Amino acid sequence: MKTIHKHLIVVPLLFQAVCMAQTVNVGELYVSPNTQFSTVSRFDNTPTGAFVNDGEAFIYSHFNNDGSVDFTPGEQGYIRFEGTAVQQLSGGNISYFYDVLFDNASSGVASFELSSEISIDNEADFTRGIVKDDDFGGLVVFENDATHVNVDDGSHVDGLVQKNGDKAFDYPIGDKQFFRYAAISAPDDGGDVFTGKYFYENPNPNYPLANNTGVIELIDDQEYWTITRDAGNSTVMLTLSWEEGTTTPAAIVAQPQSAIHIVRWDEVQQQWVDEGGTVDAANKTVTTVIALDDYGVFTLARVKEDLILPGNVVVYNGVTPNGDGLNDYFIIDNIQDLANNKVEIFNRSGVKVFETEDYDTNSNVFNGYSEGRLTLNGDNQLPTGTYFYILTYDYSANGSTERVKQAGYLYLTTGK
Numbered sequence: 001m002k003t004i005h006k007h008l009i010v011v012p013l014l015f016q017a018v019c020m021a022q023t024v025n026v027g028e029l030y031v032s033p034n035t036q037f038s039t040v041s042r043f044d045n046t047p048t049g050a051f052v053n054d055g056e057a058f059i060y061s062h063f064n065n066d067g068s069v070d071f072t073p074g075e076q077g078y079i080r081f082e083g084t085a086v087q088q089l090s091g092g093n094i095s096y097f098y099d100v101l102f103d104n105a106s107s108g109v110a111s112f113e114l115s116s117e118i119s120i121d122n123e124a125d126f127t128r129g130i131v132k133d134d135d136f137g138g139l140v141v142f143e144n145d146a147t148h149v150n151v152d153d154g155s156h157v158d159g160l161v162q163k164n165g166d167k168a169f170d171y172p173i174g175d176k177q178f179f180r181y182a183a184i185s186a187p188d189d190g191g192d193v194f195t196g197k198y199f200y201e202n203p204n205p206n207y208p209l210a211n212n213t214g215v216i217e218l219i220d221d222q223e224y225w226t227i228t229r230d231a232g233n234s235t236v237m238l239t240l241s242w243e244e245g246t247t248t249p250a251a252i253v254a255q256p257q258s259a260i261h262i263v264r265w266d267e268v269q270q271q272w273v274d275e276g277g278t279v280d281a282a283n284k285t286v287t288t289v290i291a292l293d294d295y296g297v298f299t300l301a302r303v304k305e306d307l308i309l310p311g312n313v314v315v316y317n318g319v320t321p322n323g324d325g326l327n328d329y330f331i332i333d334n335i336q337d338l339a340n341n342k343v344e345i346f347n348r349s350g351v352k353v354f355e356t357e358d359y360d361t362n363s364n365v366f367n368g369y370s371e372g373r374l375t376l377n378g379d380n381q382l383p384t385g386t387y388f389y390i391l392t393y394d395y396s397a398n399g400s401t402e403r404v405k406q407a408g409y410l411y412l413t414t415g416k
Contacts, residue, residue: 025049053077065091104129114138126155134159171196192232224299235291276407341393
């Protein structure tokens with residue numbers, strides 16, 4: 001075992017501190033810019049150890065941090081985990097990395113067993129090897145400007161990934177050797193925290209698929225994701241990916257693909273609810289058109305696009321306010337008979353252009369004019385195009401009340 005006691009170590013370029021048993025840091029270990037440090041044995045940063053990497057550190061075996069691991073602000077330290085056997089990344093304290101490389105093909109299941117917390121400030125390169133924190137209690141944290149490259153079925157994070165800050169982010173997550181990312185749009189505040197995880201397993205045992213709102217026809221029974229908001233109040237749009245032939249059932253992604261939506265397990269109602277979705281068939285993704293109000297468990301589903309909703313509610317999604325008496329407003333049959341109804345309409349950018357409660361078939365209707373944040377001209381008439389609506393209301397039957405939520409598209413023709 002080699003023990004590092006020195007107050008300061010500046011490692012010259014290409015110098016390697018090598019030992020065959022264990023490298024233990026009990027003092028201050030500093031890797032200066034344009035220098036390299038490496039250890040082929042287990043590296044143990046003890047509670048009294050301070051490891052500052054502003055250069056390039058090669059870790060060929062296990063890595064344990066019970067002290068402090070960091071880099072100097074303004075520097076670009078690079079830590080490289082490159083083993084030929086499974087590497088354990090452990091310790092009781094968080095390790096802060098600027099750039100990090102994961103390159104270890106020793107295991108198809110988990111080349112890196114992460115039981116500690118690591119923070120990435122700039123870039124994570126998942127060249128080879130799965131970083132598994134699912135079974136070991138670890139966490140991968142991406143700071144506000146952090147990104148990742150080279151993720152695929154053989155190199156990703158199997159378990160929890162946390163994203164801090166106000167930048168949009170693709171989660172490099174997977175399960176059981178399948179990479180299936182989720183993505184969020186940019187939150188509003190730098191203090192926001194969203195955490196994601198992918199499960200390649202049937203959600204039914206914990207979230208019964210039979211419990212769903214009437215708009216849902218079929219729910220993915222092979223996979224699901226969790227996206228939680230752990231700090232802040234921002235709302236984000238969610239994107240989920242699919243891959244038919246492996247994780248995603250063919251029945252979910254069948255034609256017409258416009259029927260593929262994102263659904264969420266509502267803990268209060270104890271049922272799956274429709275969160276809408278815009279399909280990108282080329283990239284095999286579905287995105288909620290507007291920001292989510294609630295977070296938790298999500299998966300893919302097919303919805304009945306021509307559904308008659310509970311309470312005999314029928315939505316007519318064509319609006320042509322030209323005064324001919326036909327579809328001059330957004331018609332929702334029988335909605336006036338249902339309690340606590342609310343209608344929200346958004347443009348393709350997710351900007352709310354109309355919102356009202358107690359929607360009816362007379363005066364309180366949407367007829368192509370903006371009442372939201374978007375103002376295009378003096379009379380606020382909206383341009384021709386596709387819009388997204390959310391309709392919610394209470395439906396009572398058989399002694400119980402259901403909160404119905406329907407999301408979909410409406411097509412507005414105004415001549416503008």
